[in-house]
Amino acid sequence: MVATQATFEGLVIGGKRVAASDGRTAPTTDPATGEVIAQVAQANAADVDTAVKTAHARYSEGRWHEMHTRERGQILQRIANLIRERIDFLAQIESRDGGKPIGAARGEMGSVANTFEYYAGAVNKIHGQTIPVNANGTHMTFREPFGVCALIIPWNFPLVITAWKVAPALAMGNTVVVKPASATPLSALALADLVLEAGLPEGVFNVVTGSGSVAGNALAMHPLVRKISFTGSTEIGMGVMKQAADGIKRVSLELGGKSANIVFADARIDACVESSLWSVYDNAGQDCCSRSRILVERPVYDEFVEKFVNRTKTMKVGLPTDESTEMGPLITTSHRDSVINYIHIGDDEGAKRLCGGEIPRGVLSKGNFLTPVVYSNVTSNMRIMQEEVFGPVVGIMPFDGEAEAIRFANDSPYGLSGSLWTRDIGRALRVARAVETGMLSINSSSSVHIEAPFGGMKQSGIGREQGMTALEHYSELKSVFIAND
Numbered sequence: 001m002v003a004t005q006a007t008f009e010g011l012v013i014g015g016k017r018v019a020a021s022d023g024r025t026a027p028t029t030d031p032a033t034g035e036v037i038a039q040v041a042q043a044n045a046a047d048v049d050t051a052v053k054t055a056h057a058r059y060s061e062g063r064w065h066e067m068h069t070r071e072r073g074q075i076l077q078r079i080a081n082l083i084r085e086r087i088d089f090l091a092q093i094e095s096r097d098g099g100k101p102i103g104a105a106r107g108e109m110g111s112v113a114n115t116f117e118y119y120a121g122a123v124n125k126i127h128g129q130t131i132p133v134n135a136n137g138t139h140m141t142f143r144e145p146f147g148v149c150a151l152i153i154p155w156n157f158p159l160v161i162t163a164w165k166v167a168p169a170l171a172m173g174n175t176v177v178v179k180p181a182s183a184t185p186l187s188a189l190a191l192a193d194l195v196l197e198a199g200l201p202e203g204v205f206n207v208v209t210g211s212g213s214v215a216g217n218a219l220a221m222h223p224l225v226r227k228i229s230f231t232g233s234t235e236i237g238m239g240v241m242k243q244a245a246d247g248i249k250r251v252s253l254e255l256g257g258k259s260a261n262i263v264f265a266d267a268r269i270d271a272c273v274e275s276s277l278w279s280v281y282d283n284a285g286q287d288c289c290s291r292s293r294i295l296v297e298r299p300v301y302d303e304f305v306e307k308f309v310n311r312t313k314t315m316k317v318g319l320p321t322d323e324s325t326e327m328g329p330l331i332t333t334s335h336r337d338s339v340i341n342y343i344h345i346g347d348d349e350g351a352k353r354l355c356g357g358e359i360p361r362g363v364l365s366k367g368n369f370l371t372p373v374v375y376s377n378v379t380s381n382m383r384i385m386q387e388e389v390f391g392p393v394v395g396i397m398p399f400d401g402e403a404e405a406i407r408f409a410n411d412s413p414y415g416l417s418g419s420l421w422t423r424d425i426g427r428a429l430r431v432a433r434a435v436e437t438g439m440l441s442i443n444s445s446s447s448v449h450i451e452a453p454f455g456g457m458k459q460s461g462i463g464r465e466q467g468m469t470a471l472e473h474y475s476e477l478k479s480v481f482i483a484n485d
């Protein structure tokens with residue numbers, strides 16, 4: 001598709017697709033080819049105001065939060081079913097707009113359906129308590145929705161993260177305004193069609209596409225927004241938290257990471273190498289949970305590095321449409337430039353680049369591709385070991401003993417995710433408790449499950465998504481005493 005044939009995609013306000021009031025659009029491109037795939041409406045502050053007021057009016061009318069909980073759950077289940085029926089269609093949109101390998105995109109769409117299904121079942125299973133206080137009455141608690149929630153989404157897992165926010169927010173009876181990232185707006189717009197088809201009342205789910213500085217900022221500042229849930233960089237998240245201070249808006253933040261992968265000498269090295277590879281290069285390293293610092297106990301350091309580098313060199317970097325592709329492009333050319341800049345920084349800091357960092361030629365030269373990078377000779381204070389690169393770059397560092405492993409792991413402003421590998425169960429538990437991180441996997445790289453809480457410590461964020469915990473972050477606790485007489 002060429003630029004002139006790109007489709008037009010509008011905002012979604014009150015169940016209708018509308019243009020921006022000033023008619024502004026911006027292109028979204030395919031990161032693998034550079035082709036423009038759609039012209040997308042760019043909401044201005046007035047459009048955001050209309051969207052929030054619409055969401056607020058729909059909330060106040062009560063059609064959603066006063067609906068029978070069973071019926072609300074059934075609508076969320078129908079959304080899950082429709083997503084499952086259209087996995088291929090949605091996966092193609094996500095793969096094209098964000099440059100994801102098609103197989104990975106399909107898997108993500110499956111998890112989007114699972115997320116709606118989980119919260120469909122949760123709607124009528126969250127409830128308050130009765131609390132003994134005295135003989136003359138009863139004290140009880142209720143979980144009340146907020147009203148309008150502003151949900152701000154990054155580009156790396158667009159529909160997955162949209163679902164992590166939308167499903168629990170709707171389950172609790174809120175209405176929402178979603179702001180997708182400007183690089184990947186299309187899947188949230190596709191979801192808008194499905195939720196209407198599933199019977200969600202119009203105006204409960206709204207989408208404002210556009211830039212962060214205009215649409216995102218106007219949304220975060222809007223006085224009728226009661227809760228902001230933001231996923232993105234720590235830098236922007238800090239600004240959102242300051243904006244939330246005006247009006248004491250509730251705020252959840254899922255931010256950056258620089259997670260450690262700790263490999264003890266007794267680990268099963270071959271399985272650990274393969275898993276560790278995906279834990280850093282999945283989604284071309286554009287993953288907040290990426291284990292981009294690998295700490296290896298000295299006796300197995302050389303073996304680990306050799307096996308890791310050999311496997312990295314065989315990673316298939318290719319077009320997202322090719323089922324055998326293991327790594328697709330980075331999201332934009334400017335983001336690739338920032339990753340390449342980190343590679344220059346790493347080289348200059350004296351780290352030893354064992355492979356990668358090349359821009360592929362031929363058919364891939366039109367996209368934002370980059371071959372995966374492994375560094376050895378790194379120290380904990382280097383910028384490539386401290387800052388989130390958000391690309392396919394990893395540093396592997398040796399350590400001596402458990403205490404040093406914990407010290408290196410915690411030498412970070414972030415605390416999102418991480419892994420540790422050992423056959424010693426006592427050590428596994430000791431280290432798991434000592435690492436300052438919101439999530440951890442032991443003898444695995446899998447720490448994300450819709451049924452379990454997700455979120456970070458330190459500068460990786462505030463609040464938790466997923467699991468029943470997320471519902472607490474989309475509701476307020478009300479405490480009521482009723483007298484007997």
Ligand code: NAD
Nearest residue numbers: 153154155180181212213216217232233236254255256288
């Ligand atoms: P980003 O911070 O640039 O943008 C995130 C969203 O915020 C986008 O929709 C953007 O348009 C919007 N935004 C930008 N400026 C804004 C403003 N002033 N006010 C309100 N909204 C604004 O992040 P990104 O580049 O899209 O995503 C990559 C980052 O996200 C990485 O740092 C990554 O670690 C982080 N991330 C974290 C998690 C997590 O769960 N912890 C998950 C995915 C991504």
Ligand code: MN
Nearest residue numbers: 028029097183
């Ligand atoms: Mn795009």
